Amino acid sequence: MFGIVRPCAHRLGERLKADWTAHLCGLCLALRRDHGQLARIVTNYDGLLVSVLTEAQSGPVSGGRRTAGPCALRGMRTASVAQGEGARLAAAVSLVLAAAKVRDHVADRDGLLARRPVAAAARRVAASWGRAGEHRGAAVGFDTGVLVDAVDRQLAVETVAGPGTPILTVTEPTETATAAAFAHTAVLAGRPDNAEPLAEAGRLFGRLAHLLDAVEDRRADALSGAWNPLTATGTPLAEARRLADDALHGIRLALREAEFRDGGLVHLLLVHELRRSVDRAFGTAPVCAAHQHGAPPGPYGGGNAQPAAPHPGRRGFWAGCGMFFSLLCTCRMCCAEEYEGPWSRKRRSGCCQWCDCSCPGGCDGCDCCCPCDG
Numbered sequence: 001m002f003g004i005v006r007p008c009a010h011r012l013g014e015r016l017k018a019d020w021t022a023h024l025c026g027l028c029l030a031l032r033r034d035h036g037q038l039a040r041i042v043t044n045y046d047g048l049l050v051s052v053l054t055e056a057q058s059g060p061v062s063g064g065r066r067t068a069g070p071c072a073l074r075g076m077r078t079a080s081v082a083q084g085e086g087a088r089l090a091a092a093v094s095l096v097l098a099a100a101k102v103r104d105h106v107a108d109r110d111g112l113l114a115r116r117p118v119a120a121a122a123r124r125v126a127a128s129w130g131r132a133g134e135h136r137g138a139a140v141g142f143d144t145g146v147l148v149d150a151v152d153r154q155l156a157v158e159t160v161a162g163p164g165t166p167i168l169t170v171t172e173p174t175e176t177a178t179a180a181a182f183a184h185t186a187v188l189a190g191r192p193d194n195a196e197p198l199a200e201a202g203r204l205f206g207r208l209a210h211l212l213d214a215v216e217d218r219r220a221d222a223l224s225g226a227w228n229p230l231t232a233t234g235t236p237l238a239e240a241r242r243l244a245d246d247a248l249h250g251i252r253l254a255l256r257e258a259e260f261r262d263g264g265l266v267h268l269l270l271v272h273e274l275r276r277s278v279d280r281a282f283g284t285a286p287v288c289a290a291h292q293h294g295a296p297p298g299p300y301g302g303g304n305a306q307p308a309a310p311h312p313g314r315r316g317f318w319a320g321c322g323m324f325f326s327l328l329c330t331c332r333m334c335c336a337e338e339y340e341g342p343w344s345r346k347r348r349s350g351c352c353q354w355c356d357c358s359c360p361g362g363c364d365g366c367d368c369c370c371p372c373d374g
Contacts, residue, residue, distance in 0.1 A: 003045030004212050004277045005269050012268070018080070019265050022065060023051045023090075026082030029068060030091040035132045038125065041321050042098035046209065047090050050181055052265055053198065054086025057189035059261030085140045085188045093181050095133030096144045100151040102126035105317040113316055122317065142184045150177035158227060163234040167243065170229045171210040178206030186258075197257035201270065204247040204254070208274065211244050212281040220346060224314065237282070244278045315343050 009017055027048045031039040055064065064084050070076040103126050106119050113119045130148075137144040150173040161170050182202025186194035214229045215237065221228035230240055252271050260266060315323060320343035327339055341348050 003047070004209050004281075005045050005049065005273050006277070007269065007273045011272075016265050016268060019052075022080050022082045023048045023055070023087070025068060025071070025079055026087040027051060027090045027094065029081055030083065030087045031094065034088075034091065034136065035095065035129070039095065039129065039132070041324060042094045042129070044094060046205075047094040047097075049205075049269065050090040050093055050185055051082055051086040052269065053182060053185040054084075054089065054188050055082060056260045056263050056266045057186060057191045057194060057258075086185065088136055089140050089142055089181070089184060089188060092133045092137035092140070092142060092144060093147065095129045095136065096147045097151070097177075099126040099130035099133060100148070102129070102317060104155075140184075140188060142181075146180045147177045150174065158229070158232075161229070161232050163232075165233045167211075167229060167233050167235040167240070168207070170233060171207045174210045175203040175206040178209070179203040191259060194258040197254045201251045201254040201258075204250045205270070205274075208244055208247045208251075208278070211240050211247075212277060215240055215281045216346065217344065220314070220344060226314075241278075241282055244282075248275055248278060314345060317343070 007020065012020055024043070024045075028040050028043045031043060055061075058064075061084065064082065065080045066083050068079050068081045070078055102122050106113050106122050106126070109119070113122055134144045154173040157170055157173060179199040179202040182205070183195045183199035186192060186198050210229070217226075218228055218230055220226070222231065229235070230237070248271075251274065255263070255267065255270060314320075323340075323342035327342060339348055340346070
């Protein structure tokens with residue numbers, strides 16, 4: 001389960017936790033129902049934001065939720081899950097981007113994909129996902145071509161980027177793709193006036209996603225010799241942090257310009273949890289008291305995060321998929337103090353270990369129109 005927005009269940013509170021689970025399971029089940037079991041591996045935390053945004057604008061609609069049967073990932077419990085256009089758009093976006101990721105791994109001959117039979121099978125899977133994502137996107141009026149174009153341009157931009165290239169030149173394709181997906185939720189929800197502010201929020205979210213991925217991968221990429229946008233452009237960490245903080249502020253302002261029927265979960269995820277994601281990536285996130293003993297301050301003087309230790313090289317795509325299911329089915333992604341990332345092999349903390357909240361809605365005294373349960 002990848003993505004930069006990984007909320008702790010304890011911070012969500014009962015109502016928002018139920019909503020979050022509904023969208024997460026809704027995306028997973030939409031992928032399985034329409035595209036088979038294998039497609040479930042592209043379920044990701046950030047993709048479900050599309051479903052969350054759609055429902056937050058439209059409010060509860062008839063047929064928008066259904067009761068799903070028992071699932072091992074929910075402790076064999078049933079659950080109310082989201083369905084409808086928001087979930088289908090989230091599935092389309094996830095499939096198209098996952099297809100592009102598989103193609104990149106094949107081109108780079110990563111791990112098992114260096115073997116021709118495996119690479120051929122991966123290409124067939126990527127092609128199937130790409131067609132399915134295009135078809136699903138068209139069904140909800142979304143042209144996935146903007147995503148494919150962004151992926152293609154990303155490779156071209158990275159090829160020519162070097163010292164002195166503005167880092168925002170490198171993040172632009174990601175920004176464009178996420179802006180289009182966020183804006184289309186306004187169309188699905190019947191709120192066209194929200195398209196512009198949500199496009200801005202999506203653009204800045206894409207910037208953050210790219211920056212945080214680069215920050216978290218910087219040491220591993222240096223060890224393996226892989227391309228990293230911060231290293232390639234000579235962008236200092238301090239500048240990356242400044243841009244990340246500016247993006248956080250911009251998202252907050254953009255969301256104020258949009259109208260929501262129930263914006264509680266959107267606000268918690270795109271304001272509070274994004275802030276924590278930035279702190280976590282830069283090593284300035286506060287941690288539970290149990291993790292603070294002996295922990296040195298983060299690189300910016302305010303956190304208790306341990307510095308990342310060197311780790312083995314990345315797993316190949318299929319090996320990472322196997323490890324992903326192992327981590328997910330054993331609940332280590334949620335409950336373990338630490339686990340090894342399925343693809344990156346980076347040390348990560350289980351999402352329920354970051355319990356620094358002071359109210360169930362996670363607002364921490366926020367002064368910005370937050371309708372949390374606290």
